[in-house]
Amino acid sequence: MNYAIEVKISLKKGMLNPEASTIEKSLGLLNYHVTDTQTIDIIKFNLDAESEDEAQREVDEMCQKLLCNPVIHDYEIIISGE
Numbered sequence: 001m002n003y004a005i006e007v008k009i010s011l012k013k014g015m016l017n018p019e020a021s022t023i024e025k026s027l028g029l030l031n032y033h034v035t036d037t038q039t040i041d042i043i044k045f046n047l048d049a050e051s052e053d054e055a056q057r058e059v060d061e062m063c064q065k066l067l068c069n070p071v072i073h074d075y076e077i078i079i080s081g082e
């Protein structure tokens with residue numbers, strides 16, 4: 001079966017996030033006062049797998065090996081069947 005995959009990758013709490021800091025500062029200069037800004041990378045792709053469980057396992061493996069650094073990143077996997 002073909003599954004639509006979405007992986008959301010963000011820095012773990014406590015990790016420095018210069019991109020989010022820059023966004024907060026820039027918005028502050030425009031008189032928007034925001035706090036606790038986070039940035040998230042989203043990767044979308046389709047995957048052929050025998051079952052949703054197998055798709056979950058394969059995508060988790062992809063995240064561990066290539067898509068993110070598990071030491072500094074958290075990730076969320078969203079799977080929907082097509």
